[in-house]
Amino acid sequence: MISHRLLSDETIYQLTDQIHRDQHLLFYSYLSQRKEQAKFVGQYVDDKLTGVLAYFCGLSFPAFSFHCINREELNFTALIASTKEIIQLKKNAVCGTILCDRDLQLFQSHGLITGNPQRFLTMKHMDQSKLLDSNLAELVKENDISDIVDVLRNGGMKFFTRSELEQYPFLGIKECGHFIAVGGFHFYDSKLVELGSIYTSPAYRGKGLAKHLTSQLTKLGRTLSSDVYLGVMEENQVAVQLYKGLGYEVTAEQTIVDFKLIY
Template structure:
């Protein structure tokens, strides 16, 4: 496959797999680094969502450079230019994007929130909750299958997601491997 795709010798691939598949792959792949443990969570309690936040704005194509810049500042784990076609929401303060979030997948069957972050200077003030609430609400208008992944070590985010009606579905691993 490496030759067919004309990939360089130092090419790295990545994949998210569940625990069962990870056990099978562990001995078959040359890992670049230790896999990151993730939790897949699904939104199942719509009544847990707080009221609509008017401070959260829908971001559009004219905001793409702003979104990309903020994603770089936040050092998001996974983000592709193609994902900018999906809805994004943000909070602006003093003409600055201070919190943002969007989707990795957005279809009529499955929505996956991602890239949720708040500028370090504005954290612990509820902006992540606001962004996640509006992303979830938007996703629920499309499908009841609204998911997100969160690093297992991010206890604060897990607690936030649970308070908004998310429940653990399974444990997963983000794996980076030599191709």
């Protein structure tokens, strides 16, 4: 017998302990830092959990994370249909998520993917000796937050929330009173630190600004947790090599996709 329901706090807690963070960082973040703004639709077959589709409402688009527990028992079509009913998204809403290769094949086989998937790397910091001794970037002040939001949006950065800028340290480099490079955190506590929204204006790229920003942000993160991560598009090899040069290593290779809940 198949049934669907929102996960209980107890089940969420149990899953948090079972998840391999390095391999499933997105889903782990939903279970932990994003728990209060997330809904977890679980599919049960004979009262055993087979899969979860989690929805987060804090971004500029409907953001999801998928976790499969029993691939042989999972009825994916039913999970998608029930999630659509429970979440009550607008018709034809384009959603986003990050998938491992097996889950990508599952989404593709059901015709859910729209647009062009992009390969995405999760990287974890492993070597503190490679960080720069830098103080080039300054802490962004509260009255600069709106300017930072404009810089990020104009640069096409959409994987951030305003609360991240307001709650966590955010660093910026200015020239002539304008921000030319910025960076901050998606998550910043003892459980998990993830750098995010690292951006340099096109006219100032190639000058090492991102390297200084990333070094300073990584050191800030290391004061809270030894588990410091960041994500980067695989095609952006300039950034990938920069991060490797600062002591980061790839822990997971996945794919960012847009999709629709068509059932």
